[in-house]
Amino acid sequence: MKLRARGKLFVASVAVVALVVLVTGMVAERELRAWLLSHLQDDLERQLDAACIAVVRAQPSGAGPADLLADELGAALQARVTLIRLDGTVAGDSRLTLTELPAASNHADRTEVQEALRAGRGHDQRRSATVDEEMMYAARSIEGDQVRVVRVALPITVVEQASARLRMLVVLAGLVGLGVAVAMSSAASQVMTRTLRELVAHARSLSALAAGGAAEGADGPGADEIVGLRGTLEQLAAELDRSVAALAEERGRLGAVLEAMKEGVVALDRDGQVKLVNPAARRLLAIEGDPAGNSLLALVRAPTLADLVTAASAGEVATGEVATSGGAGRTLAASAAPTRGAGGVVLVLHDVTEVRRLERMRRDFVANVSHELRTPAAVIRANAETLLLGAIDDHARARSFVEAIDRNAERLARILADLLDLARIESGALRLEPVDVALGPLCDKVRTALQDRARARDQRIVVEADQAAIAHGDPSALEQVLVNLLDNALKYTPPGGTIVVRAQQTDAGWRLEVHDDGPGIEPHHWPRLFERFYRVDAGRSREAGGTGLGLAIVKHLVEAQGGHVGVGAAPGRGSLFWVELPRAGAAKTAPS
Numbered sequence: 347m348k349l350r351a352r353g354k355l356f357v358a359s360v361a362v363v364a365l366v367v368l369v370t371g372m373v374a375e376r377e378l379r380a381w382l383l384s385h386l387q388d389d390l391e392r393q394l395d396a397a398c399i400a401v402v403r404a405q406p407s408g409a410g411p412a413d414l415l416a417d418e419l420g421a422a423l424q425a426r427v428t429l430i431r432l433d434g435t436v437a438g439d440s441r442l443t444l445t446e447l448p449a450a451s452n453h454a455d456r457t458e459v460q461e462a463l464r465a466g467r468g469h470d471q472r473r474s475a476t477v478d479e480e481m482m483y484a485a486r487s488i489e490g491d492q493v494r495v496v497r498v499a500l501p502i503t504v505v506e507q508a509s510a511r512l513r514m515l516v517v518l519a520g521l522v523g524l525g526v527a528v529a530m531s532s533a534a535s536q537v538m539t540r541t542l543r544e545l546v547a548h549a550r551s552l553s554a555l556a557a558g559g560a561a562e563g564a565d566g567p568g569a570d571e572i573v574g575l576r577g578t579l580e581q582l583a584a585e586l587d588r589s590v591a592a593l594a595e596e597r598g599r600l601g602a603v604l605e606a607m608k609e610g611v612v613a614l615d616r617d618g619q620v621k622l623v624n625p626a627a628r629r630l631l632a633i634e635g636d637p638a639g640n641s642l643l644a645l646v647r648a649p650t651l652a653d654l655v656t657a658a659s660a661g662e663v664a665t666g667e668v669a670t671s672g673g674a675g676r677t678l679a680a681s682a683a684p685t686r687g688a689g690g691v692v693l694v695l696h697d698v699t700e701v702r703r704l705e706r707m708r709r710d711f712v713a714n715v716s717h718e719l720r721t722p723a724a725v726i727r728a729n730a731e732t733l734l735l736g737a738i739d740d741h742a743r744a745r746s747f748v749e750a751i752d753r754n755a756e757r758l759a760r761i762l763a764d765l766l767d768l769a770r771i772e773s774g775a776l777r778l779e780p781v782d783v784a785l786g787p788l789c790d791k792v793r794t795a796l797q798d799r800a801r802a803r804d805q806r807i808v809v810e811a812d813q814a815a816i817a818h819g820d821p822s823a824l825e826q827v828l829v830n831l832l833d834n835a836l837k838y839t840p841p842g843g844t845i846v847v848r849a850q851q852t853d854a855g856w857r858l859e860v861h862d863d864g865p866g867i868e869p870h871h872w873p874r875l876f877e878r879f880y881r882v883d884a885g886r887s888r889e890a891g892g893t894g895l896g897l898a899i900v901k902h903l904v905e906a907q908g909g910h911v912g913v914g915a916a917p918g919r920g921s922l923f924w925v926e927l928p929r930a931g932a933a934k935t936a937p938s
Contacts, residue, residue, distance in 0.1 A: 359531030360524065367520030374516065375509050382505045383482070387469070390484045393423045394498040398486050401429060401496050412438035412493060413447060423498065426481070430459060430495040437493050441476070450476065453497075458485040462495050471502070479503070610678075610695035613685070614642055618655060621690065630678055630695050631670060642693075646670065651680060651693075658682035658691040667698070677702050707877060719761065722754035767899055778820040778906055782930040785815040785849040785856060792828045793847065796836065804841040807832065811849035817856040817927035819907045824927075827903050830896040831860040831923050838864040838921070855909075855929035863920040872913050876901040900925070 397419050406412040412429050419427040420440020429438040434454025436447055453459050461468025462485035470483045485497040604611055610627030614620060620637045627633070631646050643652050650668045657664035661684050668678045679696040729747040738744050770776040789809045800807050817824075828847070835845045839862045846861040867875070874880045876897045904911045909927045916922040 359527050359534075363524050363527040364520070367516065367523060371513060371516035371520070375512050378512055379505055379509055382508055383471075383502070386482055386500060386502065386505065387484075390425070390482060390498055390500050393425050393500075394484045394486055394496065397423065397427055397498055398488050398496045401493055402488055402490065405490055405492075406438070407492060409437060409447060410444060413442075413444050414438070416440045426499040426501075428453070428497040428499070429493040430485075430497060431492060432463075432494040434459065439476075453495075456483070456485075456497075458483040458497060459495050461485070462487045462497075474499070480506075608697075610693075610697075612642060612693040612695070614655065614691045614693070616659075616689035618642060618659075618691075620645070627693075627695055630676060630697055654680055654682040654693070655691055658684050658693075668695075675699075719758065722757045722761075725754040726751050726758075761895070765895065767895075776906075778823055780819050780907055781821065782816050783819055783821050783824055784813070785817055785858065786811040786813040788821070788824060788828065789847045789849065789858075792825060792832060795829070796832055800836060800845070803836065803839075805836060805839055806844045807847065808844060809847045811847065812851075815849040815851070815856055816930040818930050819909070819927050823903045823907060827900050827925060828858065828860075830900050831925075834896055834923070835860055835862040835864070835921075838862060840864065852926065854926060856927050858925040858927065860923045861916045861920060863916070866915060866919060867913065867921050869915070875913055876911060 400419055401415065404411070404415050406415050406429070416427045416429050416438030417440050425440075427438075427440045428436060430453050431437050434452040434456075436442070436450040436453060439447065439450065442450060457470040457472075458468035461470075466487055468483075468485040472481065472483075473479065474481045479501050480503070481499040482502050483497060483499045485495055487495050604622075604624040607624060607626055610630040611622070611624045612620065612627050612631075613622035618641050620640055620642050623633065623637055628637075633645055637645055643655065648668045648670060650666050654664045654666055654668075663681070663683045665679070665681045668680045670676045670678065676697055676699045679698045681694045683692050683694075684690070685692055729751045733744060733747050737747055767776070786809070789811045793807045793809050796807065832845065832847070839845055843863045845863075846859075848859040848861065850857045850859065879895065901911050904925050904927070907927065909925060911926075912924050914922045914924070
């Protein structure tokens, strides 16, 4: 029959009590028997010594006196006393009559007699063949003519009786203890069984909840609670493993998303300490090393960011723009929201630096283009109105008004043409066909085209380009780039000045440089020189006939061919504009 948990507990309790009683009884009996035998041995030695003294004093000379002395000593000591001659024959025995002595066996082979004759004393414990009892013997040799060994023996029945009594007491105590154990184990098993059933039911409800189903019913009357609990715990462990695996997978996906996001994400705890930061946030906030455990406001000095974190800590969703001061400086659109239940804050950061720059450029462009178009349009209108009001009949003055209209109309046409060129380049409508271009002949061609204009201003254009310099680009676009740069240099180079066009080889390709010896440009203007309509000296530029779009066209044309543009201070005096172009065959060797 299969036992339930309660039956198993009961059987185990009974077995434990029975084992304890058995082991305790055996140990107690052994210890008691050893203790009694030790005391019996001590009593036997004392009685032997007294018997030896009496025999030495009496010195019995015959069998009758010796046997009588043995009887008297045996009666006095309540022990068996035996007097033995040197040859082992019995001279007297308190348990034998005088007529029985001749029939007594020779005691020379007795262990205790042999030890006494050899060492002075001897001991043994055995069943006596003479009296048929379990006896403890002690013998001692003495000096005498007749009696040479005195032996005293005591029966060990007292030890056996004490052991039997102890066994009976142990059995009784065991039965009483067993009864108490049965009662206690029964009560304990009931309590434990009820607790186990409740635990099984609770574990099953948790398992069912983890599995997303309903709790199973209770076990039947014959079911084992422990087995049921084990099965439920195994099921719960399996569900827990699946949940942990799902959480690990979800955490991995979340980590991959955070790693790939362009937006910066920072998670703070309730104390403002950084708990999580993705690579984009490290880059945007210029955070080095592992910031975990540090205060974000100590890592990033931005008052606006501190205000957002404070508002989110109060339970609000706050947004704003944060300007960072480290490195190149960025403008970040930040959103701070409280985390549910954790008391922390999550920050999401978007880099809007380029967006704000483009917005600023758009505003400046609208303002500049409006201004640039309004000025010639106003001049044309004013001159036309003057002509209509009668100046057309004044032939001496009418020509100057018409020339002003023509000049400003031409300026409007150039501005519109440049704007259309920029629009075509930015939209990709301008089809560029890069090929290998020899830079030396290209520079000579542009110099020839502008030579008359340079001579008219007493200026000189010098080309220092190796005939082996071959770059990869669109010939027409490169010619327009070089024309715009030289045109710009001619405007700002004073009469008698020199403009140098140079082609130099670099690690990435070839670099075209246009160096003038004009007044130069302050470094704070350099970042914006290639913006539309940006002028260092607006009045002088308009007087020279510039549209303010030449350098912007240069920048877009060069970048469309995979190159770069820049500006710097020329050695000595003037300005240095440079264009970096890919080397010949770059398109053929570039990886696909």
